[in-house]
Amino acid sequence: MPRTPRCPRAFRPSVPAALAIALAAGTVTVVTGPASAAPDGSQIVVSEVYGGGGNSGSVYSNDFVELYNPTSADVDVTGWRLEQRSANDGLGRAVTLSGVVPAGSHFLIAGKAGATPSAALPTPDQSADFDFGAKAAIAALFDASGAPVDLVGWGTAVRSETAPAPGTSNATSIQRDASGADTDNNATDFAPAAPTPEASSGSETPGDPGGPELPGETAVTPIAEIQGTGAASPLVDTTVTAEGVVTAVYDEGGKNGFFLQTAGSGKQAGAASDAIFVYMGSRTDYPQRGASVRVTGTVGEYYNQTQIAAAGVTELDAPLETPVALEIEALPAGGEAREPYEGMLVRPTGAYTVTDNYSLNTTGDLGLAPGPLAHRTPTDVVAPGAEAQALAAKNDAEVVYLDDGRTRNYFRTDKSTPLPYLLTSDQGVKAIRTGDAVDFQTDVVVDYSFDRWRFQPLEPITGKNTAAELPITWEDSRAASLDVPAGVAGDYSIGFFNVLNYFTSLGEEEAGCKAFTDMNGAPVGTDDCTVRGAYSKEALADQQAKIVTAINRLDTDVLGLSEIENTATVTGDVAKRDEALSSLVDALNAAAGEQRWAYVASPATLPGSEDVIRVAFIYNPATVTPVGESRIFDDGAYTGTARQPLAQAFEPTAGGDDFVAVVNHFKSKGSVALGDADTGDGQGNNANLRVAQAKALLTHLGEQSDWAQLPTFLVGDFNSYTREDSMAALEQGGFGIVHTEKDFDQASYQFGGELGSLDHVLANAAARGMVRDSAVWNINGDESAAFEYSRRNYNAHDFFGDGADPLYGYGNPFRSSDHDPVKVGFDLKKADNPGGTVTPGGSSGSSVSPLGILAALLAVIAGVVAAASSAFPGIAGALQGLLSRG
Structure with a gap:
């Protein structure tokens, strides 16, 4: 949700590149992007729309909308809204976006499939149920505050930027110049051409979201080889087949995937992780937790976490040995030390203390500091300069976020779902406050997403879960x-x-x-x-x-x-x-x-100039x-x-x-x-x-x-x-x-x-x-x-x-x-x-x-x-x- 009026936060400045934050004494205002033209290449644009998916003579089975980020920084579009509208400007379907458009790259949103199968889209970044007109329609994009970002009208569209672009057919999409130029005139900026859908991975090669027929003797690549020993997989953009046991499943809430870990136990996470995230995209054939499966798909890095974008998921006839969670006192500090644990099932046994609950009410996560104390602001305990910088680096390396297994925003895109951790179905509301000590009562999976190391629960957690289903327990410290x-x-x-x-x-x-x-x-x-x-x-x-x-x-x-x-x-x-x-x-x-x-x-004598607060x-x-x-x-x-x-x-x-x-x-x-x-x-x-x-x-x-x-x-x-x-x-x-x-x-x-x-x-x-x-x-x-x-x-x-x-x-x-x-x-x-x-x-x-x-x-x-x-x-x-x- 847009930031509500509040006192400005004292900070070690770290502003996400996607947001321009104007901070003032009583207010924090999110500065939204321009409502129409961005000729300087400073804003996300709608780069292509295809409405002929699955029609007679179609190129692809699904409609799609492609966004383009012409800037030099990744842009988080979580909470943004894309509207499919008819040529007469009637609202059809709307989709709330979730994810990031990488710098200089695209973001592909797959729509409905038509009745006539044709080629499959590349694995999309998000799926929706919109269904654009094949010849004429309107696509409208809004940011998370509801401010207009881009508008495309084509064919006989009654609304557009200056003038509508030419009409399309079942075999053509309306698409912007490759540079992403936006002159605020759809007729100038867009032209019909053969569809060229591109996802954030950069792939334009059609896959098959429905699942291909897999060869009976497909070679299996060990998960540790897929993960590799570095921050990125050595097999990026390679199609692989992996086998293992499903340890956590996220089939609702936007995470859209599951974790797969190599069978058996006894291996300590060391040179390479034995687990990986499998991204399902628009697939619905999720395996159950504990199932032994074989996955075929393309290896990629999403927010610097290695994943397989699933093209096929098959349950094995013979179950594999169930992996056992690694007992760790605390997740080691720093990305290099944590990389071998990426995707692994773990059980923290040491002390952890809540050090951040600011985003709990929006994205459902809690920052945890190892040990009995929350992290202190460096200049509260040491002198500014080198000492403060060193402590800041130490804090950043140590913190890990307990997530909810979801990517939805509870105050923007998922208001009808009650918040996790603050509420349970059996115990009602119980505050969790910074400084509270937590104990883990279930295993969790080590995850890296949205630029943070995380502990993920084994299933999505919301306020509908019972207290026993939460990964942690804690004492209510309010009364004291x-x-x-x-x-x-x-x-x-x-x-x-x-x-x-x-x-x-x-x-x-x-x-x-x-x-x-x-x-x-x-x-x-x-x-x-x-x-x-x-x-x-x-x-x-x-x-x-x-x-x-x-x-x-x-x-x-x-x-x-x-x-x-x-x-x-x-x-x-x-x-x-x-x-x-x-x-x-x-x-x-x-x-x-x-x-x-x-x-x-x-007093009787007042200053000549004063603020509206005093x-x-x-x-x-x-x-x-x-x-x-x-x-x-x-x-x-x-x-x-x-x-x-x-x-x-x-x-x-x-x-x-x-x-x-x-x-x-x-x-x-x-x-x-x-x-x-x-x-x-x-x-x-x-x-x-x-x-x-x-x-x-x-x-x-x-x-x-x-x-x-x-x-x-x-x-x-x-x-x-x-x-x-x-x-x-x-x-x-x-x-x-x-x-x-x-x-x-x-x-x-x-x-x-x-x-x-x-x-x-x-x-x-x-x-x-x-x-x-x-x-x-x-x-x-x-x-x-x-x-x-x-x-x-x-x-x-x-x-x-x-x-x-x-x-x-x-x-x-x-x-x-x-x-x-x-x-x-x-x-x-x-x-x-x-x-x-x-x-x-x-x-x-x-x-x-x-x-x-x-x-x-x-x-x-x-x-x-x-x-x-x-x-x-x-x-x-x-x-x-x-x-x-x-």
């Missing part, structure tokens, strides 16, 4: 997290929560705003609008229910918020700046049944009271790129010393600002800009002379992992990250199969002396996006929940955001045990003298002034009006 906030010690507490674009201004109220819709067509989230949150009142109610539960359970005295609507910027009415914030506080108090919360009002404070008026007016640190380092920090002093309602809190939201690692692109050191984009924002924060704090001696906390989404340069800049300015060791993971964010913290509470020396405890409350980053309000009813099962169950009922706190909240407990006096403070440099309980802080501040201020005057003259004006997202 509910009591974490209450366990944070301290007389007072401060926290932070990114509330995932909480807007009370709705998409349905904005002219021209589009929506992401659920499986029933109901609008849920906004799609590339000024308003970045819920589209409808119903969606806002869902979003708010989770946020309210989470904040009330977090139960802090002071709470910093980010990604809350700046209604002044949205509406143009400055008086409405606090409108969304006020609405949230009303909802919180209504749920609490008392006046539990109040909000810090905006930072804010709410607090408990029974325990603390704001001292004076709030202060916004308006600075050129933030204008047009990030949200200006908001500062507020508080005093205990019962009397006592004041303290200061500053809430922040630094520039993301997504879209590049001011040319500050990723350098490959692990920090992503805008690392220098975040350092400048950290230094600007310190400068402004240093200018608040009345706060100079007060305990001060910096809270926020700094879009910086613990060991990154911007956090080091804050440390050098006297602020260390507050962190208390717990017996559970405390990363606040998940991205790219790794966990790390972007959300922090930092304290100066005076505040560190009062800290007693802290915790990251893992209710969001570890969760599947299937539970988020913006994905409600995208699948056959409503994972959002109903009823009063605190774990799975309506308004439970889980996946209330994509960031976890943070809570710190402190006393307004020196604590007996002022530990638990760590800094980006990794020191623990560090102390900084007031003179040291002052010296560091003066140095930072001097550096900022010098840098600003030389490198950024007029920066505020230059940044004015830039998109402030991320």
Whole structure:
């Protein structure tokens, strides 16, 4: 499905070549291809259509459509839609595509066979049931978001690009020039000619999908010889015959094949694998698991996995010895070490931990890390540069994905099938979260597909399977997290929560705003609008229910918020700046049944330019009271790129010393600002800009002379992992990250199969002396996006929940955001045990003298002034009006 509005993900950049991703603070937008002409060769095109298949005088038995990729990168067309339409533009059959069109190559989709047999097509990449007109018709291609990609009308077609191409016959197809040129004129781009179907393998030699008559004494090639010892088979494009035992069958869900393994057991996977994937294409004569069969077909590489495209499958008269799964503690790291296991039946016996569940709600797979811990984002634990690069490479080499034996997308092309792993037919919904330990209860097959090493179940797995049929077991870790906030010690507490674009201004109220819709067509989230949150009142109610539960359970005295609507910027009415914030506080108090919360009002003087999202404070008026007016640190380092920090002093309602809190939201690692692109050191984009924002924060704090001696906390989404340069800049300015060791993971964010913290509470020396405890409350980053309000009813099962169950009922706190909240407990006096403070440099309980802080501040201020005057003259004006997202 198209990406719904969400906070941009901090990342080690790795964007698929097929997608152009525009990342911004509250939104991630998939940029679709052009709707018509692509004269620069930048888009997939329909290159040939044949409608005379199986008619009298036909060349081939089946209709077909051929796509062509003129680009230099593979393009994943999974979720794309091809429509067969009549010459009068009536919709006939439509097919949802699944697979990849290789760079500079083709993708063949076979349609219906006619009544008069003729030649067989080359083994197609996909089969469908369309039936084009032999003389005139229309073919329309759309991407996964529904945006038009290409249109071909020929003969008497009433719709085409500029003008229809000439008509065809039973012996001709309509086909584009071999270069794939697209001038947006079908009459110019296409001509009728003898059909030349070509699949992604490049083969134009007709096969026989129905199965040829095989010679009785066909020579059998051992599977290990077909696999070979390298990444690719030495027998590519060769027709072979292989024998073995069927270990896994995928006859539904799009994988369309089975695994075949050499008979017997005892051979350890070594120089070459004894197993191989057999691709069935449009064949329907699947063998049963455990059957002994002989397969004849052509050897090929698909996504770098060796396979045989079956032309014939015959069950042997005498059964072969059943292979036994290899017991492995973990799949070895790296492609070279894993290659000998490709296709093999294995049983993992060692510890594995879920490290990635982001695509579970779409493609049904889970990333697993060997050992008892999920993978950490490198710059969360080591310094940027060589150390981070080495850890990133290690993580990439170790991870393996547990798949579902299917290639369908549960939120796009297969919404009527319930998601695997999160749901079983006998136990209902059970979350599987990053950090969860899994144990294998069945054998699995080692697979390489879609650029990932995978464990495949022995049959397709969906939410219709029972728990006993799943390859793994795990404990539900949700319940253990509910009591974490209450366990944070301290007389007072401060926290932070990114509330995932909480807007009370709705998409349905904005002219021209589009929506992401659920499986029933109901609008849920906004799609590339000024308003970045819920589209409808119903969606806002869902979003708010989770946020309210989470904040009330977090139960802090002071709470910093980010990604809350700046209604002044949205509406143009400055008086409405606090409108969304006020609405949230009303909802919180209504749920609490008392006046539990109040909000810090905006100051009288506001920045001249602000984003449509902002930072804010709410607090408990029974325990603390704001001292004076709030202060916004308006600075050129933030204008047009990030949200200006908001500062507020508080005093205990019962009397006592004041303290200061500053809430922040630094520039993301997504879209590049001011040319500050990723350098490959692990920090992503805008690392220098975040350092400048950290230094600007310190400068402004240093200018608040009345706060100079007060305990001060910096809270926020700094879009910086613990060991990154911007956090080091804050440390050098006297602020260390507050962190208390717990017996559970405390990363606040998940991205790219790794966990790390972007959300922090930092304290100066005076505040560190009062800290007693802290915790990251893992209710969001570890969760599947299937539970988020913006994905409600995208699948056959409503994972959002109903009823009063605190774990799975309506308004439970889980996946209330994509960031976890943070809570710190402190006393307004020196604590007996002022530990638990760590800094980006990794020191623990560090102390900084007031003179040291002052010296560091003066140095930072001097550096900022010098840098600003030389490198950024007029920066505020230059940044004015830039998109402030991320």
